[in-house]
């Protein structure tokens with residue numbers, strides 16, 4: 044039986060009230076805006092507690108089965124909770140690879156043992172997950188990944204190297220793409236997908252310092268590391284297909300994800316309010332005609348995204364190049380964010396050159412750091428250039 | 444969310460039906476050969492085709508039922524105009540619709556009931572607004588004197604040579620007013636046809652000097668200034684809808700060529716220097732479509748509110764920028780072929796320049812958006 048409009052509304056009010064009452068106070072250090080920005084134990088502990096609290100209140104994994112830590116209700120409830128978290132800009136649910144990738148996959152095609160073993164720890168944030176896809180020589184060309192997994196009795200033996208592993212040093216488990224067959228005619232068909240433990244001998248991580256000076260991802264080395272053979276998802280050779288399958292969960296709770304907001308969104312409005320008191324040519328910066336023009340452009344770019352989401356739901360208005368709006372969403376959204384954050388700094392005047400740590404930096408250098416971090420989204424998860432290739436080939440039908 | 448403001452976007456069944464019909468009609472009746480056949484004709488369109496459009500009811504879509512229209516509002520014209528833009532189909536539909544809107548919004552009951560049924564029935568009408576090349580100039584140079592005689596010239600009056608009715612902005616006793624002039628009232632030689640960059644369009648400078656306006660055809664009062672403002676916004680929206688359609692067609696033309704032309708042994712569409720800008724044209728066109736249908740949702744027969752004004756201006760900005768870019772890259776991506784008259788890319792780049800100059804260019808609207816959004 045599906046929930047009534049009224050029930051949903053009551054739920055919305057309830058979540059909003061809970062979030063307002065329980066959203067943690069400013070901890071006095073800059074909080075990560077995405078899961079790719081968790082750089083130290085302090086941030087990790089903070090986010091772990093917060094996610095645990097949301098889960099305990101029953102606002103995470105709502106559509107996942109009860110016996111595995113979920114609430115077993117319709118996904119619409121989780122979507123509402125997610126919307127409220129976004130709207131109220133509470134801190135993120137940081138265990139994103141678990142909540143949005145590994146968890147839904149296990150729910151979908153995992154065995155009962157796997158569900159019992161993994162799902163609850165994903166939700167309550169006890170078990171941090173990471174993703175081992177990219178390699179030093181194979182990033183955009185992920186299908187060519189060479190890290191080896193060789194079956195040996197009840198185990199697979201892993202050798203090779205992954206890189207850019209977000210939270211690799213904090214993670215207990217990894218979703219891993221490794222090559223089980225180096226001789227397959229198609230490079231994709233030699234890959235397999237594993238739920239690999241991280242705390243075994245032969246797996247070592249080394250944090251990499253990011254452009255912001257902080258930490259967030261690691262190099263991950265595999266040296267004769269042995270993992271149980273039943274860590275494989277599906278069968279040997281199905282790794283690429285399964286990896287592609289995990290992408291569908293990005294569409295949120297309705298598509299199987301546990302929920303929770305994975306990034307704090309910043310709007311043009313936030314960008315403008317940070318300019319309070321900034322002056323240019325002796326007058327408020329927003330009176331400058333050139334600045335005004337740039338800000339209007341930024342507002343339009345953001346509005347176009349909202350309107351695109353609206354139009355995408357109208358069948359009649361999406362017949363030209365179907366798939367165009369959803370397939371270009373990441374490209375448009377991440378590039379807009381990057382440009383908007385860059386503009387935020389440009390408009391600060393001389394203070395734009397200050398950074399986190401300077402007492403005079405606007406909002407503690409928040410926008411400077413946010414701009415540098417914005418590249419996580421234009422590079423991670425498929426670079427903008429690769430996105431453009433995908434759109435050109437799959438939407439416009441242009442040749443490879 | 445207040446800066447992003449209203450993001451309503453709905454599409455009625457009537458609009459959906461109009462879109463289907465218009466798409467098909469334009470595809471069948473206005474292939475490129477037909478468009479090209481009109482490029483150097485006097486009138487710029489095929490009368491038989493216009494008659495068919497009228498019989499489909501398009502001339503009256505946005506006019507009230509009491510005046511012989513279908514009462515669907517200007518928003519319902521957007522899918523039709525977008526489809527025409529896609530087929531590069533000219534005709535006086537935009538001019539007539541806007542002249543109708545101006546009368547509807549400013550005229551009294553007697554005037555609208557007398558004048559609008561003709562427009563709904565397909566008698567071409569147009570509006571004469573420009574005294575000079577500045578869309579930002581709210582002054583009116585054309586004078587209507589106390590003997591009801593006009594004195595002055597209007598520039599770039601669209602479809603002037605086929606219009607039976609001109610709705611003219613005039614200065615009357617120092618205030619904005621409208622004068623409705625019939626074509627047969629113009630003196631010989633009053634029309635000075637413009638050579639337009641877009642050869643699918645027609646316009647002329649019109650010298651109204653010496654015309655005595657019928658008393659019943661003078662529209663005065665406080666509604667005039669508001670109607671003039673609103674019709675400029677609606678004009679911006681309809682031109683945006685047309686430009687969006689043209690940008691989509693230009694994109695198709697580019698994609699076709701990128702899929703067929705080979706150099707260095709490869710289809711040129713495999714080169715990212717061409718591929719990625721083409722994706723930019725796609726995403727820009729997507730945004731333009733979102734903006735025009737949002738604006739179509741926001742406008743109705745009432746005085747346009749601030750949300751509607753913002754929507755119309757944004758639609759114009761996005762659509763014109765998109766077509767300017769698409770047309771420009773369209774030439775470049777066809778190489779030497781793109782430099783020819785024969786290549787359709789020239790039609791789009793010319794359309795882009797024309798659209799940009801109707802009802803205020805991109806800069807004009809962004810400046811006003813800044814005032815609306817940032818105070």
Ligand SMILES: Cc1cc2nc3c(=O)[nH]c(=O)nc-3n(C[C@H](O)[C@H](O)[C@H](O)COP(=O)(O)OP(=O)(O)OC[C@H]3O[C@@H](n4cnc5c(N)ncnc54)[C@H](O)[C@@H]3O)c2cc1C
Pocket residue numbers: 079173174175176177178179180181182183184206207208209210260418419420422423424425426427428429432715
């Ligand atoms: C903050 C952050 C977090 C990340 N977290 C993870 C993680 O947790 N797990 C994980 O597995 N990976 C992660 N990644 C890695 C990410 O997925 C890769 O960086 C990305 O896929 C690009 O690969 P690369 O770094 O090897 O760049 P390359 O593929 O070498 O790209 C270099 C440049 O070449 C361009 N390029 C490459 N191929 C093409 C092409 N065909 N056409 C046009 N241009 C091309 C790219 O756009 C880029 O500009 C993370 C990355 C970042 C930045």
